[in-house]
Amino acid sequence: MPSQNNNNDQNSYQTHRSQFIRDATSRTSNTSLKDEDFLNCIFESIKNRQLDDNRQFIMKRAGAGQQIASVAASEVRGMYYWDDKDKLYYAVGTSIYIYNFNTSSLTSITPFGAGTGEVGFTEYLYDTNTVVIIATDGTTLVRITDTDTFTTCADADLPAPHLPFPVFLDGYLFLAKKNTADVYNSDLNDPFSWTPGNLIAAEMRADLVQRICVLNNYLVVFGTRSIEYFWDAANATGTPMQRNDTPIKLNLYLGGFAQYGNDIYFLGENLSGQPEVFRLSDFKLEGLANYTVSRYLNTVTESVASWEGAILTCQGHAIYLVSAGTLTYACDVENTFWTRWSWKDTDSFSIVHSSRATTATQRRSIFALKGSDSTIYYLSDTLYQDVGVNFKYRIVTEASDYGTLNRKMMARFSLIGDRTDVDSNFSLYWSDDDYQTYHGPRTINISQDLPSTYRLGWFRQRIFKIEYTDNYPFRLQHFEVDINKGLS
Numbered sequence: 001m002p003s004q005n006n007n008n009d010q011n012s013y014q015t016h017r018s019q020f021i022r023d024a025t026s027r028t029s030n031t032s033l034k035d036e037d038f039l040n041c042i043f044e045s046i047k048n049r050q051l052d053d054n055r056q057f058i059m060k061r062a063g064a065g066q067q068i069a070s071v072a073a074s075e076v077r078g079m080y081y082w083d084d085k086d087k088l089y090y091a092v093g094t095s096i097y098i099y100n101f102n103t104s105s106l107t108s109i110t111p112f113g114a115g116t117g118e119v120g121f122t123e124y125l126y127d128t129n130t131v132v133i134i135a136t137d138g139t140t141l142v143r144i145t146d147t148d149t150f151t152t153c154a155d156a157d158l159p160a161p162h163l164p165f166p167v168f169l170d171g172y173l174f175l176a177k178k179n180t181a182d183v184y185n186s187d188l189n190d191p192f193s194w195t196p197g198n199l200i201a202a203e204m205r206a207d208l209v210q211r212i213c214v215l216n217n218y219l220v221v222f223g224t225r226s227i228e229y230f231w232d233a234a235n236a237t238g239t240p241m242q243r244n245d246t247p248i249k250l251n252l253y254l255g256g257f258a259q260y261g262n263d264i265y266f267l268g269e270n271l272s273g274q275p276e277v278f279r280l281s282d283f284k285l286e287g288l289a290n291y292t293v294s295r296y297l298n299t300v301t302e303s304v305a306s307w308e309g310a311i312l313t314c315q316g317h318a319i320y321l322v323s324a325g326t327l328t329y330a331c332d333v334e335n336t337f338w339t340r341w342s343w344k345d346t347d348s349f350s351i352v353h354s355s356r357a358t359t360a361t362q363r364r365s366i367f368a369l370k371g372s373d374s375t376i377y378y379l380s381d382t383l384y385q386d387v388g389v390n391f392k393y394r395i396v397t398e399a400s401d402y403g404t405l406n407r408k409m410m411a412r413f414s415l416i417g418d419r420t421d422v423d424s425n426f427s428l429y430w431s432d433d434d435y436q437t438y439h440g441p442r443t444i445n446i447s448q449d450l451p452s453t454y455r456l457g458w459f460r461q462r463i464f465k466i467e468y469t470d471n472y473p474f475r476l477q478h479f480e481v482d483i484n485k486g487l488s
Contacts, residue, residue, distance in 0.1 A: 225253075395465070410462065419449075
């Protein structure tokens, strides 16, 4: 056993305070085995430039409730929220279900002949100021009025099959024909009228269209290996669109498309061929994935066609979720810190479709999960469990030697964070052998004045694991330890 350091020039008894927020990195693709890990967390940094103040918190993520019960043992194929009417449209099987947030009523229509594959939605504005919903499964194109009636496009010149991503811009409806580089436009002010030859080809690269969307006043076309921009040049005949050659990007598109305001998030590959998470803001394309996320995506053996991306908002934050393989990583779009999220007591939080519902009385993210269930859920800033099931909030720290590899004795561990209004316990574990085995747990009440535990033994390098499952908010700032450093 090392002797106590009695050197008066160097006091061996010290108190160390450490913060939790870090851009965690893992030596392997499986963060559940070794190294830092943050599960079901949200990082928050509060800055005040005038006071030169920067406070940092790590919070438990919001929980979820059920918005609409499952209507069929089938996955949701697409989702769209119509703000002006407070209605949610979502496709399940051959039907489109319409949920009215004002009346909590659910109706349905059955426009499709096939019950699988993605369904896309957009609003369409006529020059009479009438707005309708356009929905398509890539073969059938329908128009839905605000009275929930639908009609089907019967024009033989409708591009078919097409990608199920309809886009409205400047009075036109745009569709990309499947397995081509061609983007077609409807006649002006008529989404059901299509003239042969009214198209433009995204042909700067020898690739095919994968997705189209609107970004500001541009029609953006994602090809397999390129991103091209088109603008309305008001051409007298044929397509109204013209390519903007300046902002064209060369990039491999894999999927995971999600749009938040004027930013687009998706999964692709960087120039070195490594999987990457990208954000497209106007003409700027930037990678967001840290080494841990890229390393994990590079080892996923499942087809990239199964990878999902979705935006959720809660607790003042917007989160881009990436689900691939068995794990889900979550990126805060403001500070670009990455954590992991899991649903209930599972390992992943795989969302197939999400939207934002902003009604007179509710402002919430709504979403559907991947799998054989069509339940619609919502995130709530007042819930900290998923539909009645407690989920695990976990922090695993890096190994710390507190400035020396000499053996040390730890006398106290204290957690600095918000106190709960009632008794609520977290569990503390610690490892002294590089994450191989853990001691504990020690159960500590977070509602007390000094949430602490004592006499944690000798170590050279120490790792902490904190777990919390109660249905309460849990916000931490730091942890503090008292140690006595030895001489060897």
